[in-house]
Amino acid sequence: MLKLLVVDDEEEICDFLRIFFEERNFKVSTALSGEEALRKVEVEQPDVCLLDIKMPGLDGIQVLKEVKRRYPKIKVIMVTAIETTEKIEEAVRIGADNYITKPLSLEYLEKDVHQKISDVA
Amino acid sequence: MINYPEALKNAAKSMVRFKNPDNLLRMIVRFIAKEIGLTHASILVFDTVRQRYTFIDSRGESKLPVHLIRIDSDHPLILSFMGKGKKPHLYKDALLLSHLEKFVESKESSRGIKIKKVFDSMKSIKASVCVPSFYQGELLGVLILGEKKDRDDFTHEELSFFHTLASDAAMTIKNTEFQSQLIDRNRQLEEKLAEIKRLRKKEQETYFQIMLSLAREVREKDDSTFGHLEAVEKLGLMTAEELGIDLSGKKRDILIAGLRLHDVGKIGIPDSILKKEDKLTPEEWLIMKQHVDKGVKILEPLTDFKDVVEIVRCHHEFYNGKGYPRGLKGSEIPIESSIVSVVDAFHAMISTRCYKKGFSLEYALGELNANSGEQFHPKVVEAFISALKKNMYGYYKSRISEERQIQHEEKPNTI
Numbered sequence: 058m059l060k061l062l063v064v065d066d067e068e069e070i071c072d073f074l075r076i077f078f079e080e081r082n083f084k085v086s087t088a089l090s091g092e093e094a095l096r097k098v099e100v101e102q103p104d105v106c107l108l109d110i111k112m113p114g115l116d117g118i119q120v121l122k123e124v125k126r127r128y129p130k131i132k133v134i135m136v137t138a139i140e141t142t143e144k145i146e147e148a149v150r151i152g153a154d155n156y157i158t159k160p161l162s163l164e165y166l167e168k169d170v171h172q173k174i175s176d177v178a
Numbered sequence: 179m180i181n182y183p184e185a186l187k188n189a190a191k192s193m194v195r196f197k198n199p200d201n202l203l204r205m206i207v208r209f210i211a212k213e214i215g216l217t218h219a220s221i222l223v224f225d226t227v228r229q230r231y232t233f234i235d236s237r238g239e240s241k242l243p244v245h246l247i248r249i250d251s252d253h254p255l256i257l258s259f260m261g262k263g264k265k266p267h268l269y270k271d272a273l274l275l276s277h278l279e280k281f282v283e284s285k286e287s288s289r290g291i292k293i294k295k296v297f298d299s300m301k302s303i304k305a306s307v308c309v310p311s312f313y314q315g316e317l318l319g320v321l322i323l324g325e326k327k328d329r330d331d332f333t334h335e336e337l338s339f340f341h342t343l344a345s346d347a348a349m350t351i352k353n354t355e356f357q358s359q360l361i362d363r364n365r366q367l368e369e370k371l372a373e374i375k376r377l378r379k380k381e382q383e384t385y386f387q388i389m390l391s392l393a394r395e396v397r398e399k400d401d402s403t404f405g406h407l408e409a410v411e412k413l414g415l416m417t418a419e420e421l422g423i424d425l426s427g428k429k430r431d432i433l434i435a436g437l438r439l440h441d442v443g444k445i446g447i448p449d450s451i452l453k454k455e456d457k458l459t460p461e462e463w464l465i466m467k468q469h470v471d472k473g474v475k476i477l478e479p480l481t482d483f484k485d486v487v488e489i490v491r492c493h494h495e496f497y498n499g500k501g502y503p504r505g506l507k508g509s510e511i512p513i514e515s516s517i518v519s520v521v522d523a524f525h526a527m528i529s530t531r532c533y534k535k536g537f538s539l540e541y542a543l544g545e546l547n548a549n550s551g552e553q554f555h556p557k558v559v560e561a562f563i564s565a566l567k568k569n570m571y572g573y574y575k576s577r578i579s580e581e582r583q584i585q586h587e588e589k590p591n592t593i
Contacts, residue, residue: 069244070246072243
């Protein structure tokens with residue numbers, strides 16, 4: 058069973074994705090901030106991290122740097138709003154393994170995302 | 179228990195208040211989530227720009243992440259609301275998870291697969307019921323409702339309430355859209371009209387300016403008397419004021435234009451006739467008379483100055499009906515034309531031209547009086563002389579006496 062860490066400062070997003078992926082046989086934990094994410098990464102050692110770029114405090118880019126520095130094996134998929142796509146390039150340079158943009162189409166979420174996660178892992 | 183008819187009435191009232199339909203939709207969602215006690219109530223709205231459905235709002239303890247998901251127009255959930263032509267669609271009023279469940283279990287056909295997809299999507303977005311918002315066959319949005327907290331089934335009354343609410347909301351969305359479109363279009367139209375008006379006015383003014391310089395050229399060509407048009411204008415205005423004619427607004431400009439442009443048609447008369455020092459032959463006289471019609475033709479494109487054309491058309495009509503081109507008489511002739519006729523004749527008489535010296539002031543006034551009621555309108559002659567005496571008599575007297583005055587015995591040419 059793949060271990061997935063969902064990081065987003067919006068609680069509904071975390072809850073939604075947790076339920077969504079649990080129903081598809083992932084082991085999911087969530088973090089509402091960059092700081093919490095780093096703690097959970099250390100404790101839980103997830104296979105894949107779904108990481109929102111825009112967050113108050115430590116943002117997704119900073120978390121990505123730290124995760125990749127400490128645990129290069131953990132795969133990271135960035136999640137970003139369409140308006141902040143320019144951050145994607147930076148994330149990929151730092152070592153992000155893939156990215157998805159919000160709002161995701163429901164169909165994409167249902168058909169492709171867990172495939173993307175499995176591929177990465 | 180909720181009084182649904184009452185709730186609908188209130189909702190309908192509030193809909194009128196909302197200028198922004200999003201606020202209305204948020205209100206509906208909040209109302210449903212709270213009053214009916216659902217795990218969540220959310221609303222999807224068609225984004226006409228991106229051509230897809232996005233969440234406007236979600237309320238309740240298991241609310242959906244509105245920024246995370248969108249639903250594309252070709253998603254099975256959306257398509258399930260679209261009738262496919264044959265028969266009214268099964269889910270036209272509402273899509274119920276409990277209803278789908280039976281189909282999912284019982285069928286493995288292609289239809290069953292489609293239904294399974296819809297079923298899974300509804301589960302993904304935690305929907306127990308989806309209520310479409312239609313406006314004239316257009317799916318504007320979908321109310322996505324979670325289950326009741328008490329886990330009861332939705333009653334028929336509740337479903338019909340959601341359905342009415344969703345249709346009313348769609349109507350409101352469309353109305354606001356139409357209104358803003360209408361306002362937008364009206365504004366654009368007004369801007370265009372203003373632009374056309376501005377251009378037309380500019381065009382008319384340009385044409386008018388050309389006419390004025392043309393008139394000046396004609397006059398110079400005709401008798402090389404510098405300042406004739408300016409003098410005719412001054413004298414004409416003076417006379418009109420004396421007559422008590424209304425010169426407010428455009429009327430003053432119209433009279434001035436008539437005074438300046440009355441002979442513009444002479445541009446089309448050969449120099450051999452225009453500058454002829456001897457008396458004109460009857461044939462030449464006929465040609466000379468055409469300057470009135472020619473002037474009218476030149477000025478006709480000036481649709482903003484129709485009255486000017488009329489003044490020009492009538493400036494050779496006689497009070498007694500013996501003038502040309504139409505032989506109008508008395509009050510049939512615009513008073514402005516009568517003014518042009520008097521002041522032009524007067525100024526022509528007192529002016530020195532290449533082929534004649536100017537007449538004396540007394541002689542000119544005598545001629546006007548002698549022809550009053552015949553060629554000239556008596557009231558205009560009277561007003562003209564009275565105004566001249568008040569305002570400019572001294573000026574003309576001294577100017578004329580400076581020129582070597584020669585009394586002519588013959589009648590002056592008053593074309």
